[in-house]
Amino acid sequence: xxxxxxxxxxxxxxxxxxxxxxxxxEPVVYEAYPAGGDDAGAFLTVMGxxxxxxxxxxxxxxxxxxxxxxxxxxxxxxxxxxxxxxxIGDAGDTGPRTLLRSTLYRALQDEAVSRGVRIEHGRxxxxxxxxxxxxxxxxxxxxxxxxxxxxxxxxxxxxATRTLIDPDAPRPRYTGQAVVYGYASGxxxxxxxxxxxxxxxxxxFFGYTAAPDGRTWWFARIPGPQAGPEQATSTAAQWRExxxxxxxxxxxxxxxxxxxxxxxxxxxxxxxxxxTPIWHRGSMVLAGDAAxxxxxxxxxxxxxxxxxxxxxxxxxxxxxxxxxxxxxxEAIRREPTEQTVAASAQMSRRTRPEDAAAAG
Numbered sequence: 001x002x003x004x005x006x007x008x009x010x011x012x013x014x015x016x017x018x019x020x021x022x023x024x025x026e027p028v029v030y031e032a033y034p035a036g037g038d039d040a041g042a043f044l045t046v047m048g049x050x051x052x053x054x055x056x057x058x059x060x061x062x063x064x065x066x067x068x069x070x071x072x073x074x075x076x077x078x079x080x081x082x083x084x085x086x087x088i089g090d091a092g093d094t095g096p097r098t099l100l101r102s103t104l105y106r107a108l109q110d111e112a113v114s115r116g117v118r119i120e121h122g123r124x125x126x127x128x129x130x131x132x133x134x135x136x137x138x139x140x141x142x143x144x145x146x147x148x149x150x151x152x153x154x155x156x157x158x159x160a161t162r163t164l165i166d167p168d169a170p171r172p173r174y175t176g177q178a179v180v181y182g183y184a185s186g187x188x189x190x191x192x193x194x195x196x197x198x199x200x201x202x203x204x205f206f207g208y209t210a211a212p213d214g215r216t217w218w219f220a221r222i223p224g225p226q227a228g229p230e231q232a233t234s235t236a237a238q239w240r241e242x243x244x245x246x247x248x249x250x251x252x253x254x255x256x257x258x259x260x261x262x263x264x265x266x267x268x269x270x271x272x273x274x275x276t277p278i279w280h281r282g283s284m285v286l287a288g289d290a291a292x293x294x295x296x297x298x299x300x301x302x303x304x305x306x307x308x309x310x311x312x313x314x315x316x317x318x319x320x321x322x323x324x325x326x327x328x329x330e331a332i333r334r335e336p337t338e339q340t341v342a343a344s345a346q347m348s349r350r351t352r353p354e355d356a357a358a359a360g
Contacts, residue, residue, distance in 0.1 A: 001026045002316075003148040005138050007125050008032075008155035011101075012288025012305035014108035016154050017117045018057050019313035027117055028148070030140065032124035032155070041266030042101045042181050043217055044296075045070050048089045050303025051097060053310045060093075062107040067099035068212050071194040078202045080252040091194045096299075098209060098217070104302065125160045128284060136283040150322060151284045152312070154305075157271055159290035166278040172271035174226045175295045175348050180243045180267035184208075184216040188260035189253030191216070199254050204246035206254040218257050221270070221297070221348060222246050231268050239267040270295050270348070274341055279334065280326040287312055292337040298344035304337050 002025045006017050009031025017027040046054070046063060054060040071091035075084045089095030113119060124141040128151055131137055136151045153161020162169045191197065191210035199206040208218035220243045227234075240261055247254035273293040279286050288305035312329045319325035 002150065003028070005030065005136065005146055005148040005151040007128075007138065007151065007153050007161050008159075008288075008290070009105075009109060009119055009121070010154070010156060010288075011104055011108060011302050012154035012156075012290070012308060013152075014105070014112045014117075014119075015053075015057070015059075015306050015309035016152050016287050016312060017112045017119075018059055018108065018115060019309040020152075020316070021112070021115050021117055022057055023313040023317040025313070025316065027152075028146065029112065029117060029119040030123040030125065030138065030146065031119060031121045032141075034122045041264070043098060043219075044101050044104065044302050045096050045098045045299045046104070046306070047096045047299060047303045048094065050300075050306045051094060053303070053306035055094075056310055059108070059111050062111060063097060063099070063104060064093050066103040066107055067097035069093075069194045070096040070098045070196055070209065072192070073196045073198055074192060076197065076199045076252055078200060078250040078252055080199075080250075085195075088196075098211070101302075125155065125164075128161065128164050130282040130284075134283075149283065150316075152287055153284065153290045154287045155290055157273060157289040157293040159286065161284065162276060162286060162290050165281045165284050165286065166276075169276060169278065170273065172273050172293060175270040175272055175345065177221045177223050177270050177295075177348060178227065178231070178242075178267055179270045179296055180220045180222065180239050180265065182218050182220075182240065182243070182258065182261040182266075183264040184218060184257050184260035185262065186214065186260065187216055188256045189216065197253075199247075199250075199252045201247050201250050201252060201254060203249075204243075206247060206252070206257075208253075208257050216257055216260070218254075218261075219296070220246060220254070220258075226269055228269070234267065236263040236265040240265045242267070272341055272345060274345065275338055279330045283322060285312065285326045285329070291333075292341055294337075294341040294344040295348040296344075297347035298340055300340050300344065304340060308333055308337075 004027040127139040204222040315329040
């Protein structure tokens with residue numbers, strides 16, 4: 001049985017392990033963090049294409065159980081005036097689903113383990129290279145190592161695997177915005193069932209949705225200079241105040257939602273990776289954000305990673321030669337993912353009222 005070393009225990013890594021296991025491979029997941037990369041505080045939407053990928057793996061049920069539907073988007077200006085309502089998918093189990101990022105991590109990790117996938121935590125990749133007789137060896141920061149037939153770098157936007165495959169690989173690009181996530185008590189603003197409410201504010205972009213837990217989940221995309229490592233020391237109160245300043249002068253519901261929020265606030269600089277020239281070398285290949293990271297605007301990061309997992313496993317199953325399988329996988333996935341990253345970058349730049357006319 002072909003052994004696959006999967007670097008990264010997040011969405012892309014666990015989904016890849018599930019897909020490879022279903023295709024007859026023996027995947028082992030190596031996660032850098034002691035308890036998994038929960039990305040505390042953030043939430044996301046798995047779009048219809050991502051749900052379809054999960055269904056193809058028969059891994060959709062735990063995701064549905066931990067999420068709620070997102071069937072439409074209502075777009076407002078800074079004065080709170082409704083500009084447009086758009087459908088984004090079915091309101092049932094086949095359409096987009098919103099959930100905490102940590103919930104998706106846990107659902108996929110638990111699903112992988114239930115299918116016999118071993119996940120080793122605290123294993124941060126520091127080196128990898130091909131073996132003379134074929135296969136690949138990975139070396140970890142704890143001094144240990146592992147060997148396998150292939151290595152899948154699913155280790156996120158700041159991927160170590162990306163630079164091991166190509167030392168000249170591009171670094172993540174700052175999108176010009178910080179993204180703040182928060183959870184307000186109750187319903188401090190009008191909501192429609194199964195809908196996201198998106199607001200082009202005078203200084204920033206705001207979105208919120210009513211969750212089944214009785215809270216209002218919200219995010220803000222705030223243009224500004226890159227904070228860098230300093231953002232790690234920002235408190236919930238500081239992130240909340242930064243978001244409130246961005247919308248305090250608007251007549252939209254954004255400020256009311258932020259004021260109703262306690263300490264459940266987190267934020268950080270937003271990055272993307274528009275293109276990665278080399279996706280694979282020898283027995284090593286990239287998947288998910290390691291290959292193509294999008295800003296959150298298009299809500300496609302998780303879904304692209306899930307599609308990568310299914311496609312990579314299928315190509316490896318159909319092609320006996322690893323190089324041909326990797327080439328086929330890249331040929332299928334490169335163009336659509338780069339187009340999505342570019343579209344998401346364009347959407348991220350639309351934060352002002354005058355941008356609302358260009359929202360279509």
